[in-house]
Amino acid sequence: xxxxxxxxxxxxxxxxxxxxxxxxxxxxxxxxxxxxxxxxxxxxxxxxxxxxxxxxxxxxxxxxxxxxxxxxxxxxxxxxxxxxxxxxxxxxxxxxxxxxxxxxxxxxxxxxxxxxxxxxxxxxxxxxxxxxxxxxxxxxxxxxxxxxxxxxxxxxxxxxxxxxxxxxxxxxxxxxxxxxxxxxxxxxxxxxxxxxxxxxxxxxxxxxxxxxxxxxxxxxxxxxxxxxxxxxxxxxxxxxxxxxxxxxxxxxxxxxxxxxxx
Amino acid sequence: xxxxxxxxxxxxxxxxxxxxxxxxxxxxxxxxxxxxxxxxxxxxxxxxxxxxxxxxxxxxxxxxxxxxxxxxxxxxxxxxxxxxxxxxxxxxxxxxxxxxxxxxxxxxxxxxxxxxxxxxxxxxxxxxxxxxxxxxxxxxxxxxxxxxxxxxxxxxxxxxxxxxxxxxxxxxxxxxxxxxxxxxxxxxxxxxxxxxxxxxxxxxxxxxxxxxxxxxxxxxxxxxxxxxxxxxxxxxxxxxxxxxxxxxxxxxxxxxxxxxxxxxxxxxxxxxxxxxxxxxxxxxxxxxxxxxxxxxxxxxxxxxxxxxxxxxxxxxxxxxxxxxxxxxxxxxxxxxxxxxxxxxxxx
Numbered sequence: 001x002x003x004x005x006x007x008x009x010x011x012x013x014x015x016x017x018x019x020x021x022x023x024x025x026x027x028x029x030x031x032x033x034x035x036x037x038x039x040x041x042x043x044x045x046x047x048x049x050x051x052x053x054x055x056x057x058x059x060x061x062x063x064x065x066x067x068x069x070x071x072x073x074x075x076x077x078x079x080x081x082x083x084x085x086x087x088x089x090x091x092x093x094x095x096x097x098x099x100x101x102x103x104x105x106x107x108x109x110x111x112x113x114x115x116x117x118x119x120x121x122x123x124x125x126x127x128x129x130x131x132x133x134x135x136x137x138x139x140x141x142x143x144x145x146x147x148x149x150x151x152x153x154x155x156x157x158x159x160x161x162x163x164x165x166x167x168x169x170x171x172x173x174x175x176x177x178x179x180x181x182x183x184x185x186x187x188x189x190x191x192x193x194x195x196x197x198x199x200x201x202x203x204x205x206x207x208x209x210x211x212x213x214x215x216x217x218x219x220x221x222x223x224x225x226x227x228x229x230x231x232x233x234x235x236x237x238x239x240x241x242x243x244x245x246x247x248x249x250x251x252x253x254x255x256x257x258x259x260x261x262x
Numbered sequence: 263x264x265x266x267x268x269x270x271x272x273x274x275x276x277x278x279x280x281x282x283x284x285x286x287x288x289x290x291x292x293x294x295x296x297x298x299x300x301x302x303x304x305x306x307x308x309x310x311x312x313x314x315x316x317x318x319x320x321x322x323x324x325x326x327x328x329x330x331x332x333x334x335x336x337x338x339x340x341x342x343x344x345x346x347x348x349x350x351x352x353x354x355x356x357x358x359x360x361x362x363x364x365x366x367x368x369x370x371x372x373x374x375x376x377x378x379x380x381x382x383x384x385x386x387x388x389x390x391x392x393x394x395x396x397x398x399x400x401x402x403x404x405x406x407x408x409x410x411x412x413x414x415x416x417x418x419x420x421x422x423x424x425x426x427x428x429x430x431x432x433x434x435x436x437x438x439x440x441x442x443x444x445x446x447x448x449x450x451x452x453x454x455x456x457x458x459x460x461x462x463x464x465x466x467x468x469x470x471x472x473x474x475x476x477x478x479x480x481x482x483x484x485x486x487x488x489x490x491x492x493x494x495x496x497x498x499x500x501x502x503x504x505x506x507x508x509x510x511x512x513x514x515x516x517x518x519x520x521x522x523x524x525x526x527x528x529x530x531x532x533x534x535x536x537x538x539x540x541x542x543x544x545x546x547x548x549x550x551x552x553x554x555x556x557x558x559x560x561x562x563x564x565x566x567x568x569x570x571x572x573x574x575x576x577x578x579x580x581x582x583x584x585x586x587x588x589x590x591x592x593x594x595x596x597x598x599x600x601x602x603x604x605x606x607x608x609x
Contacts, residue, residue: 162340163346166337166357167361167409169332176357
């Protein structure tokens with residue numbers, strides 16, 4: 001009897017939490033009518049925000065993949081001096097508040113001679129689309145790195161040894177064995193990174209600012225329209241962001257679980 | 263010929279110390295040793311996965327110490343198969359061939375031949391995750407053999423399999439070796455594999471090679487206590503076995519022994535000392551084997567005495583100290599030994 005009571009007690013918490021989360025999403029999704037939602041989404045401003053968000057998030061996710069795959073492979077496979085130290089440093093962006101990351105990036109690209117040198121050859125990060133991309137990249141790279149590192153660590157190195165004895169060079173081993181075997185982890189990591197990039201606000205706000213129709217990504221648009229009372233526009237953006245998150249979560253759950261199968 | 267000279271490698275937990283080996287072309291060479299002896303890293307170092315800290319390796323006289331694995335043409339099979347999960351069976355077997363610039367038809371032909379040799383032709387389009395352990399190991403062997411390696415390294419290839427599959431695959435390894443004449447280096451901790459497969463055996467412990475010789479040498483003339491204790495087989499004989507009317511008779515130097523095991527030809531047999539009765543008079547019983555001989559040696563070591571009786575071949579028998587006193591045995595007298603046919607183990 002007591003056991004039953006305890007089960008009921010704990011289940012109540014689970015249930016309450018579920019209701020709370022559903023209520024939040026429900027409020028956003030049902031705030032306006034469907035037709036008003038479509039009209040808002042078709043508006044010039046939201047179309048711009050969608051396109052800018054897609055562009056920046058795809059590029060930053062792509063950069064995360066390009067950089068994290070070789071870096072995480074090195075961390076998973078090789079022994080070198082200072083590995084622990086480097087591992088800790090590479091995890092920092094994960095723990096850093098995005099606003100702080102944004103301030104750091106702003107200072108690096110805006111005030112140092114490195115940043116000035118870049119801007120003198122036309123590569124400008126401050127208050128530009130490039131700034132959004134670099135902000136998304138900085139905030140997400142550690143995350144991608146961690147997923148890929150544990151994916152590579154999960155592959156028994158003997159697969160690679162066998163491939164070598166069959167005639168593969170180190171590079172061929174990577175392309176023909178290690179990478180195909182980490183497909184699931186790579187897919188899961190990319191999806192979740194992309195979804196986080198779409199929702200990135202704090203760091204991007206600091207580096208690229210919130211200029212309507214210029215650096216207006218979906219979250220920035222949500223912020224701008226909320227602050228000036230354009231509720232319908234804000235809600236339409238929120239709805240899009242909810243859909244992106246839920247779909248990504250679903251894909252991640254489906255493929256992320258098999259990432260360490262081998 | 264693969265020559266290993268003064269090879270040392272330190273990987274922390276596992277290590278090799280001053281390894282010297284000569285593995286002849288076409289030889290079935292086995293490495294025997296307890297867990298943690300360094301058997302696997304010896305194979306991996308021969309394959310070129312690790313660079314030795316010290317020592318050299320030669321292949322047909324050519325120094326291969328620093329040649330990368332891909333250029334050695336030495337392939338490897340692990341206990342847990344290591345089949346590439348993202349490739350089907352055919353792609354797994356063809357993996358090594360596709361890396362070489364070989365025409366598609368030739369690859370297809372070779373894959374077909376080797377898969378037929380290993381009875382896995384019907385599995386070519388399946389994926390590894392759907393196969394049994396025995397099937398996976400056949401594929402792993404086919405994948406390693408199809409590139410026609412200079413040497414094939416097998417790391418406990420039969421250990422993960424159930425008894426029946428293991429016996430069958432062991433027979434196939436023997437058949438494949440006799441067909442292909444490949445040089446095989448096979449790591450094991452199973453004595454039966456040694457007697458049915460090995461031309462020569464190396465016993466390894468704590469990163470060192472302790473003894474190298476024919477299976478017969480290792481088991482009969484262990485060169486140190488470790489080998490003697492590790493291989494620890496008493497009453498081991500080599501003979502010719504004939505099966506007549508369902509009864510197996512093994513002739514060893516003119517002495518006939520009967521067994522319930524069915525195996526003919528050149529065999530090894532062993533009888534555990536505690537399965538043998540010793541008597542001063544002929545012992546009438548249902549046991550098939552009863553032999554007359556002379557007590558040659560009595561080794562009294564505490565509670566148990568070891569008696570050696572020569573019946574044409576020397577048998578060791580264990581009896582308690584009490585029995586030794588009651589029987590009034592002494593060296594030189596006539597005695598009879600008796601054991602059941604089911605106590606005679608053939609391999």
